[in-house]
Amino acid sequence: MELLAKIKETGSLNRFLAAWTPLAVLLIGLGFNVVLYQFSVESVRERQRVYFDFRAREAVERIESRMATYQQVLRGAAGNFDSHEQVSREQFRNYADRQALEAYFPGIQGIGFAQAIAPKDLQTHITAVRAQGFPSYSVQPPGQRDLYSSIVYLEPFSGRNLRAFGFDMYSEPVRRTAMQRSVDTGEMALSGKVRLQQESGIQEQSGFLIYQAIYFRDRPITNIEERRAQLRGWVYAPFRMNDFLQGLFGEQGHDLIIDIFDGEQMLAKAQTYYGSLERPDIQQGLESVRTLHMMGQTWTIRVYASTSLLQRVDHRLPIFAAVAGVLLSSLLAGLVFLLVSAKSRAESAARAMTEDLSLEKTRLNAILEGTRVGTWEWNVQTGQTVFNEQWAAIVGYQLAELKPVSIQTWIGMVHPEDLQKSDLLIKQHLAGETPFYECEARIRHKQGHWVWVLDRGKIGKWSEDGKPLIMSGTHQDITREKQKMDTYQHGAHHDVLTDLPNRILLSDRLSQSLALAEREQTHVALLFMDLDGFKLINDNHGHDAGDVVLQTVARRIQQCIRASDTLARVGGDEFVALLQDAGDEQEALKKANLFNSEVRRPIPLPDGGEGHVSLSIGIAIYPQHGITAELLSEHADQAMYQVKKSSKNAALVYRSGGAA
Numbered sequence: 340m341e342l343l344a345k346i347k348e349t350g351s352l353n354r355f356l357a358a359w360t361p362l363a364v365l366l367i368g369l370g371f372n373v374v375l376y377q378f379s380v381e382s383v384r385e386r387q388r389v390y391f392d393f394r395a396r397e398a399v400e401r402i403e404s405r406m407a408t409y410q411q412v413l414r415g416a417a418g419n420f421d422s423h424e425q426v427s428r429e430q431f432r433n434y435a436d437r438q439a440l441e442a443y444f445p446g447i448q449g450i451g452f453a454q455a456i457a458p459k460d461l462q463t464h465i466t467a468v469r470a471q472g473f474p475s476y477s478v479q480p481p482g483q484r485d486l487y488s489s490i491v492y493l494e495p496f497s498g499r500n501l502r503a504f505g506f507d508m509y510s511e512p513v514r515r516t517a518m519q520r521s522v523d524t525g526e527m528a529l530s531g532k533v534r535l536q537q538e539s540g541i542q543e544q545s546g547f548l549i550y551q552a553i554y555f556r557d558r559p560i561t562n563i564e565e566r567r568a569q570l571r572g573w574v575y576a577p578f579r580m581n582d583f584l585q586g587l588f589g590e591q592g593h594d595l596i597i598d599i600f601d602g603e604q605m606l607a608k609a610q611t612y613y614g615s616l617e618r619p620d621i622q623q624g625l626e627s628v629r630t631l632h633m634m635g636q637t638w639t640i641r642v643y644a645s646t647s648l649l650q651r652v653d654h655r656l657p658i659f660a661a662v663a664g665v666l667l668s669s670l671l672a673g674l675v676f677l678l679v680s681a682k683s684r685a686e687s688a689a690r691a692m693t694e695d696l697s698l699e700k701t702r703l704n705a706i707l708e709g710t711r712v713g714t715w716e717w718n719v720q721t722g723q724t725v726f727n728e729q730w731a732a733i734v735g736y737q738l739a740e741l742k743p744v745s746i747q748t749w750i751g752m753v754h755p756e757d758l759q760k761s762d763l764l765i766k767q768h769l770a771g772e773t774p775f776y777e778c779e780a781r782i783r784h785k786q787g788h789w790v791w792v793l794d795r796g797k798i799g800k801w802s803e804d805g806k807p808l809i810m811s812g813t814h815q816d817i818t819r820e821k822q823k824m825d826t827y828q829h830g831a832h833h834d835v836l837t838d839l840p841n842r843i844l845l846s847d848r849l850s851q852s853l854a855l856a857e858r859e860q861t862h863v864a865l866l867f868m869d870l871d872g873f874k875l876i877n878d879n880h881g882h883d884a885g886d887v888v889l890q891t892v893a894r895r896i897q898q899c900i901r902a903s904d905t906l907a908r909v910g911g912d913e914f915v916a917l918l919q920d921a922g923d924e925q926e927a928l929k930k931a932n933l934f935n936s937e938v939r940r941p942i943p944l945p946d947g948g949e950g951h952v953s954l955s956i957g958i959a960i961y962p963q964h965g966i967t968a969e970l971l972s973e974h975a976d977q978a979m980y981q982v983k984k985s986s987k988n989a990a991l992v993y994r995s996g997g998a999a
């Protein structure tokens with residue numbers, strides 16, 4: 340019961356697991372999926388950030404690199420002045436033309452030379468330039484200053500650039516700072532944010548300039564004072580910021596949104612480039628601020644990522660991960676569902692089988708117990724044997740008393756005759772000659788008597804090489820049936836009143852006797868006997884008295900014959916004696932007379948009276964009076980009939996032709 344309860348409990352647990360495990364797997368899978376999704380989103384963001392950093396750094400490097408190329412141009416221009424005491428407008432133009440500024444240096448407004456002019460030389464200077472064909476030339480703005488500068492050359496000398504002709508950049512503080520720095524260091528100097536002279540008020544842009552101070556080289560220059568004293572002027576280049584950046588970032592220029600500030604702080608008034616203006620696609624969170632130190636000036640460059648930049652990094656991974664994750668989770672859950680339900684079904688089936696087996700076992704035990712059938716199992720190869728409790732109970736033992744159990748236990752208990760028979764039958768079965776083994780055998784009971792068992796068995800298992808391995812079977816106590824059968828057999832062959840063999844058994848014995856006599860060349864005497872005067876006893880003393888007479892007669896004749904002879908009652912008051920190895924006629928007659936004398940003795944009757952009967956006996960002897968049972972019986976009967984007809988109370992040997 341406990342086992343069944345456990346099985347049921349396990350069964351409901353399994354059903355619970357079968358129902359919830361796939362769901363749990365799905366939820367865990369989806370949970371894992373969420374983590375994976377977040378991880379992949381994070382991974383994409385990280386890649387976007389790295390890519391953005393790379394692009395931002397590259398953008399700044401491009402700015403720096405472009406600036407370096409401009410410095411080259413200026414260096415070349417400065418070289419011209421260093422190597423020539425006089426550089427004519429034409430020479431300067433040639434140099435500028437050779438540079439092909441527009442083609443190779445996009446964004447540069449021009450390249451120029453601003454001459455440094457001491458106040459005392461100002462008028463001479465103006466006069467000289469005007470003489471070169473510029474009658475309206477003057478140095479702007481007017482006014483008294485310690486040092487003048489004037490843009491005398493500016494190539495290309497056309498368009499907006501003409502506005503700068505004669506402009507004193509040194510008069511304007513931002514430009515002057517850069518110009519002075521270049522003078523003092525001898526290096527190029529980048530100006531701060533300026534409004535270029537070239538601007539006309541339409542689509543204005545912020546501007547900046549690069550200066551390279553030029554010196555008179557007739558004396559050595561070793562310090563700032565000497566530099567200032569020998570200052571000749573500046574070659575310079577003006578830039579419009581938007582034009583400068585134009586085309587710098589190629590096709591993917593739209594990816595980055597750039598603001599540039601003059602100086603180290605991102606102040607509105609210092610902003611020189613407004614990339615982020617009217618850009619709604621700025622990607623918040625991806626911003627990089629870098630400072631660029633060039634030619635004594637610092638630019639702060641703020642770079643934002645745009646949506647298009649993010650698109651360049653494969654951002655579909657999270658979607659793929661999510662979709663694949665959901666599919667895989669579902670698939671896994673489905674698989675688990677199939678496995679669990681298959682397992683559950685298998686377990687249910689196994690449980691059902693276990694329950695069935697358990698019930699079957701219980702039922703079988705009940706049947707075995709109820710029918711008191713013993714079981715045995717015998718390992719043919721090793722002799723190991725197993726009996727159940729009932730096997731032992733049939734012969735009055737408890738199983739424990741018989742242990743150790745082996746085939747010898749059976750051999751030691753079975754009747755020797757039956758053991759031989761059983762051995763033979765088992766051998767026949769083991770040899771495959773019989774489909775099963777069955778044998779009735781006697782086994783010695785604990786109390787000493789024999790118990791009949793019906794021993795049945797069959798080979799249940801063969802060894803790999805095809806030999807019988809395990810044989811098992813049952814023991815059924817058939818003692819009672821055997822006894823009943825014996826009684827029945829006895830009743831079928833014996834007379835109820837006298838317990839003498841009846842006609843059937845006599846006939847059987849007669850056949851056997853004749854066969855034996857034939858074999859051994861002996862004689863058989865058949866004596867047919869009929870009581871004389873028996874009816875009177877019935878009539879005078881009653882039927883019971885008649886029975887007593889019949890029983891007494893039977894007993895008295897029986898005492899006269901040998902165990903190998905047979906006395907049968909074949910009718911109401913008719914008996915037959917079958918005498919084996921009977922000798923001659925005389926001997927038969929002698930025997931008949933002995934019977935008669937015994938029978939004639941008075942027989943005490945139940946009513947206190949006495950019965951008096953005698954025998955009329957007809958004798959036939961084998962082989963002289965017949966060699967078959969029928970003939971012999973017929974002749975004995977004829978002889979008896981002769982006696983009855985004549986004297987009665989006598990014996991007569993058959994004579995052919997009817998004579999006695």
Ligand SMILES: Nc1nc2c(ncn2[C@@H]2O[C@H](COP(=O)(O)OP(=O)(O)OP(=O)(O)O)[C@@H](O)[C@H]2O)c(=O)[nH]1
Pocket residue numbers: 836869870871872873874875877881882883884885886889910911912
């Ligand atoms: N008590 C008793 N009588 C039986 C039994 N079987 C047959 N009888 C009687 O036995 C008698 C036989 O008849 P008979 O052979 O004519 O009797 P009987 O007096 O011996 O005559 P005879 O043979 O001519 O001498 C009949 O009366 C039967 O009823 C039996 O089992 N018990």
